[in-house]
Amino acid sequence: MKKIAILGSTGSIGRQTLEVIDENRCAEVVALSVYSNIDLAEVQIRKYKPEIAAVMMEEKAGELKTRVADTNTKVVSGVSGIIECATCEKADMVVTAVVGIAGLIPTIAAIEKGKTIALANKETLVAGGSLVMPLAKEKGVKILPVDSEHSAIFQSCGGDSSKIKKILLTASGGPFFGKKKDEIYNMTPPQALKHPNWNMGTKVTIDSSTLMNKGLEVIEASHLFDVMAENIQVVVQPQSIIHSMVEYEDNSVIAQLSVPDMKLPISYALTYPERFYCGTKEIDFYELANITFAKPDTETFPCLEFAYEAGRLGGTMPAVMNGSNEVAVERFLEGKIKYGNIAEIIHETMTRHENVKNPTLFDILEADMWARRVAAEVI
Ligand code: MG
Secondary structure, eight states, rough: EEEEEEEESSSHHHHHHHHHHHHHOOEEEEEEEEESSSHHHHHHHHHHSSHHHEEHHHHHHHHHHHHTTTTOOEEEEHHHHHHHHHHTTTTSSEEEEOGGGHHHHHHHOOOOOOOOOEEEEHHHHHHHHHHHHHHHHHHHEEEEEEEEEHHHHHHTTTTTTTTTEEEEEEEETTTTOOOOHHHHTTOHHHHTTSSSSSSHHHHHHHHHHHHHHHHHHHHHHHHHOOOOGGGGGEETTTTTTTEEEEEEOOOOEEEOOOOSSHHHHHHHHHTTOOOOOOOOOOOOHHOOOOOOOOOOOOTTHHHHHHHHHHHOOTTTHHHHHHHHHHHHHHOOOOOOOOOHHHHHHHHHHHHHOOOOOOOOHHHHHHHHHHHHHHHHHOO
């Protein structure tokens, strides 16, 4: 049985990872980390009995420590605590399900220790893919995608992307598909959080509505599969049944299909190369009747174009795009800016950035912090 560490165990992917384990008993949890939700962390500690649990917020860690003093779980805190989980001696695999750039350093630490990565944190590759992928190669570490599209690409090419001509990355279009720019400018957080098909965390749901999620996924896919961004074509597929496709030299296209359920890509990453049932329903093709396709509307959703631009420029630009997006989404959810401001903030921050080519980890982290400062005050 695989022994896993879950970073971000109380978030949407973390909780579904535990549901998959409940369903098919494919792994044992030896470490988990949370940001601040110690109530759920306590429940998880009592149920899964990990050796170690980390809480990002120092002040909450002390309380959790007291609460679980009767168990054998060691409670640690802060970034160093999360790194301790990511590098936990017993773990063979680390599921990186934290949100945002916070996943970058623990992921690098886990790769350094030779842990297989089940990657659910796309921001890590967006900001630091130029460091993470060569490091994984050097250490002989597998990075297995948990993102549904990337899992689909991985499954469609049988894990070997070297002969792919093109990736067809599918997008649901989000809750505002078919609407025009001025119709969505003043949309509210509850409207943007209403995703038609997927049940996900708030950050990724907002990113889905702006198509920034698809933009981040273009960059993520370019790193994971070593395909240039210009050879990744986004195709809107509103039913979210086709999760992505690959096209070969002879124009043959291979796709992966399933009902939209994150448990499937999570389970596949946990059990690869085996397949275990994880509770996902069969597609009822008679009921489904049709699958439709469309071109993304980049006039209304310019974030997708920003990502292609950041991917083309490389260097620190993807980190800047990501950092400014994280701040803009946070400000939108707090009701401080309009929905339409999200794209404006990202565009303005990217325009002001002096790109650093071939960045070090320090350059990337500094660019991220710079982007956050600018994005917090630009509008
Ligand atoms: Mg996805």
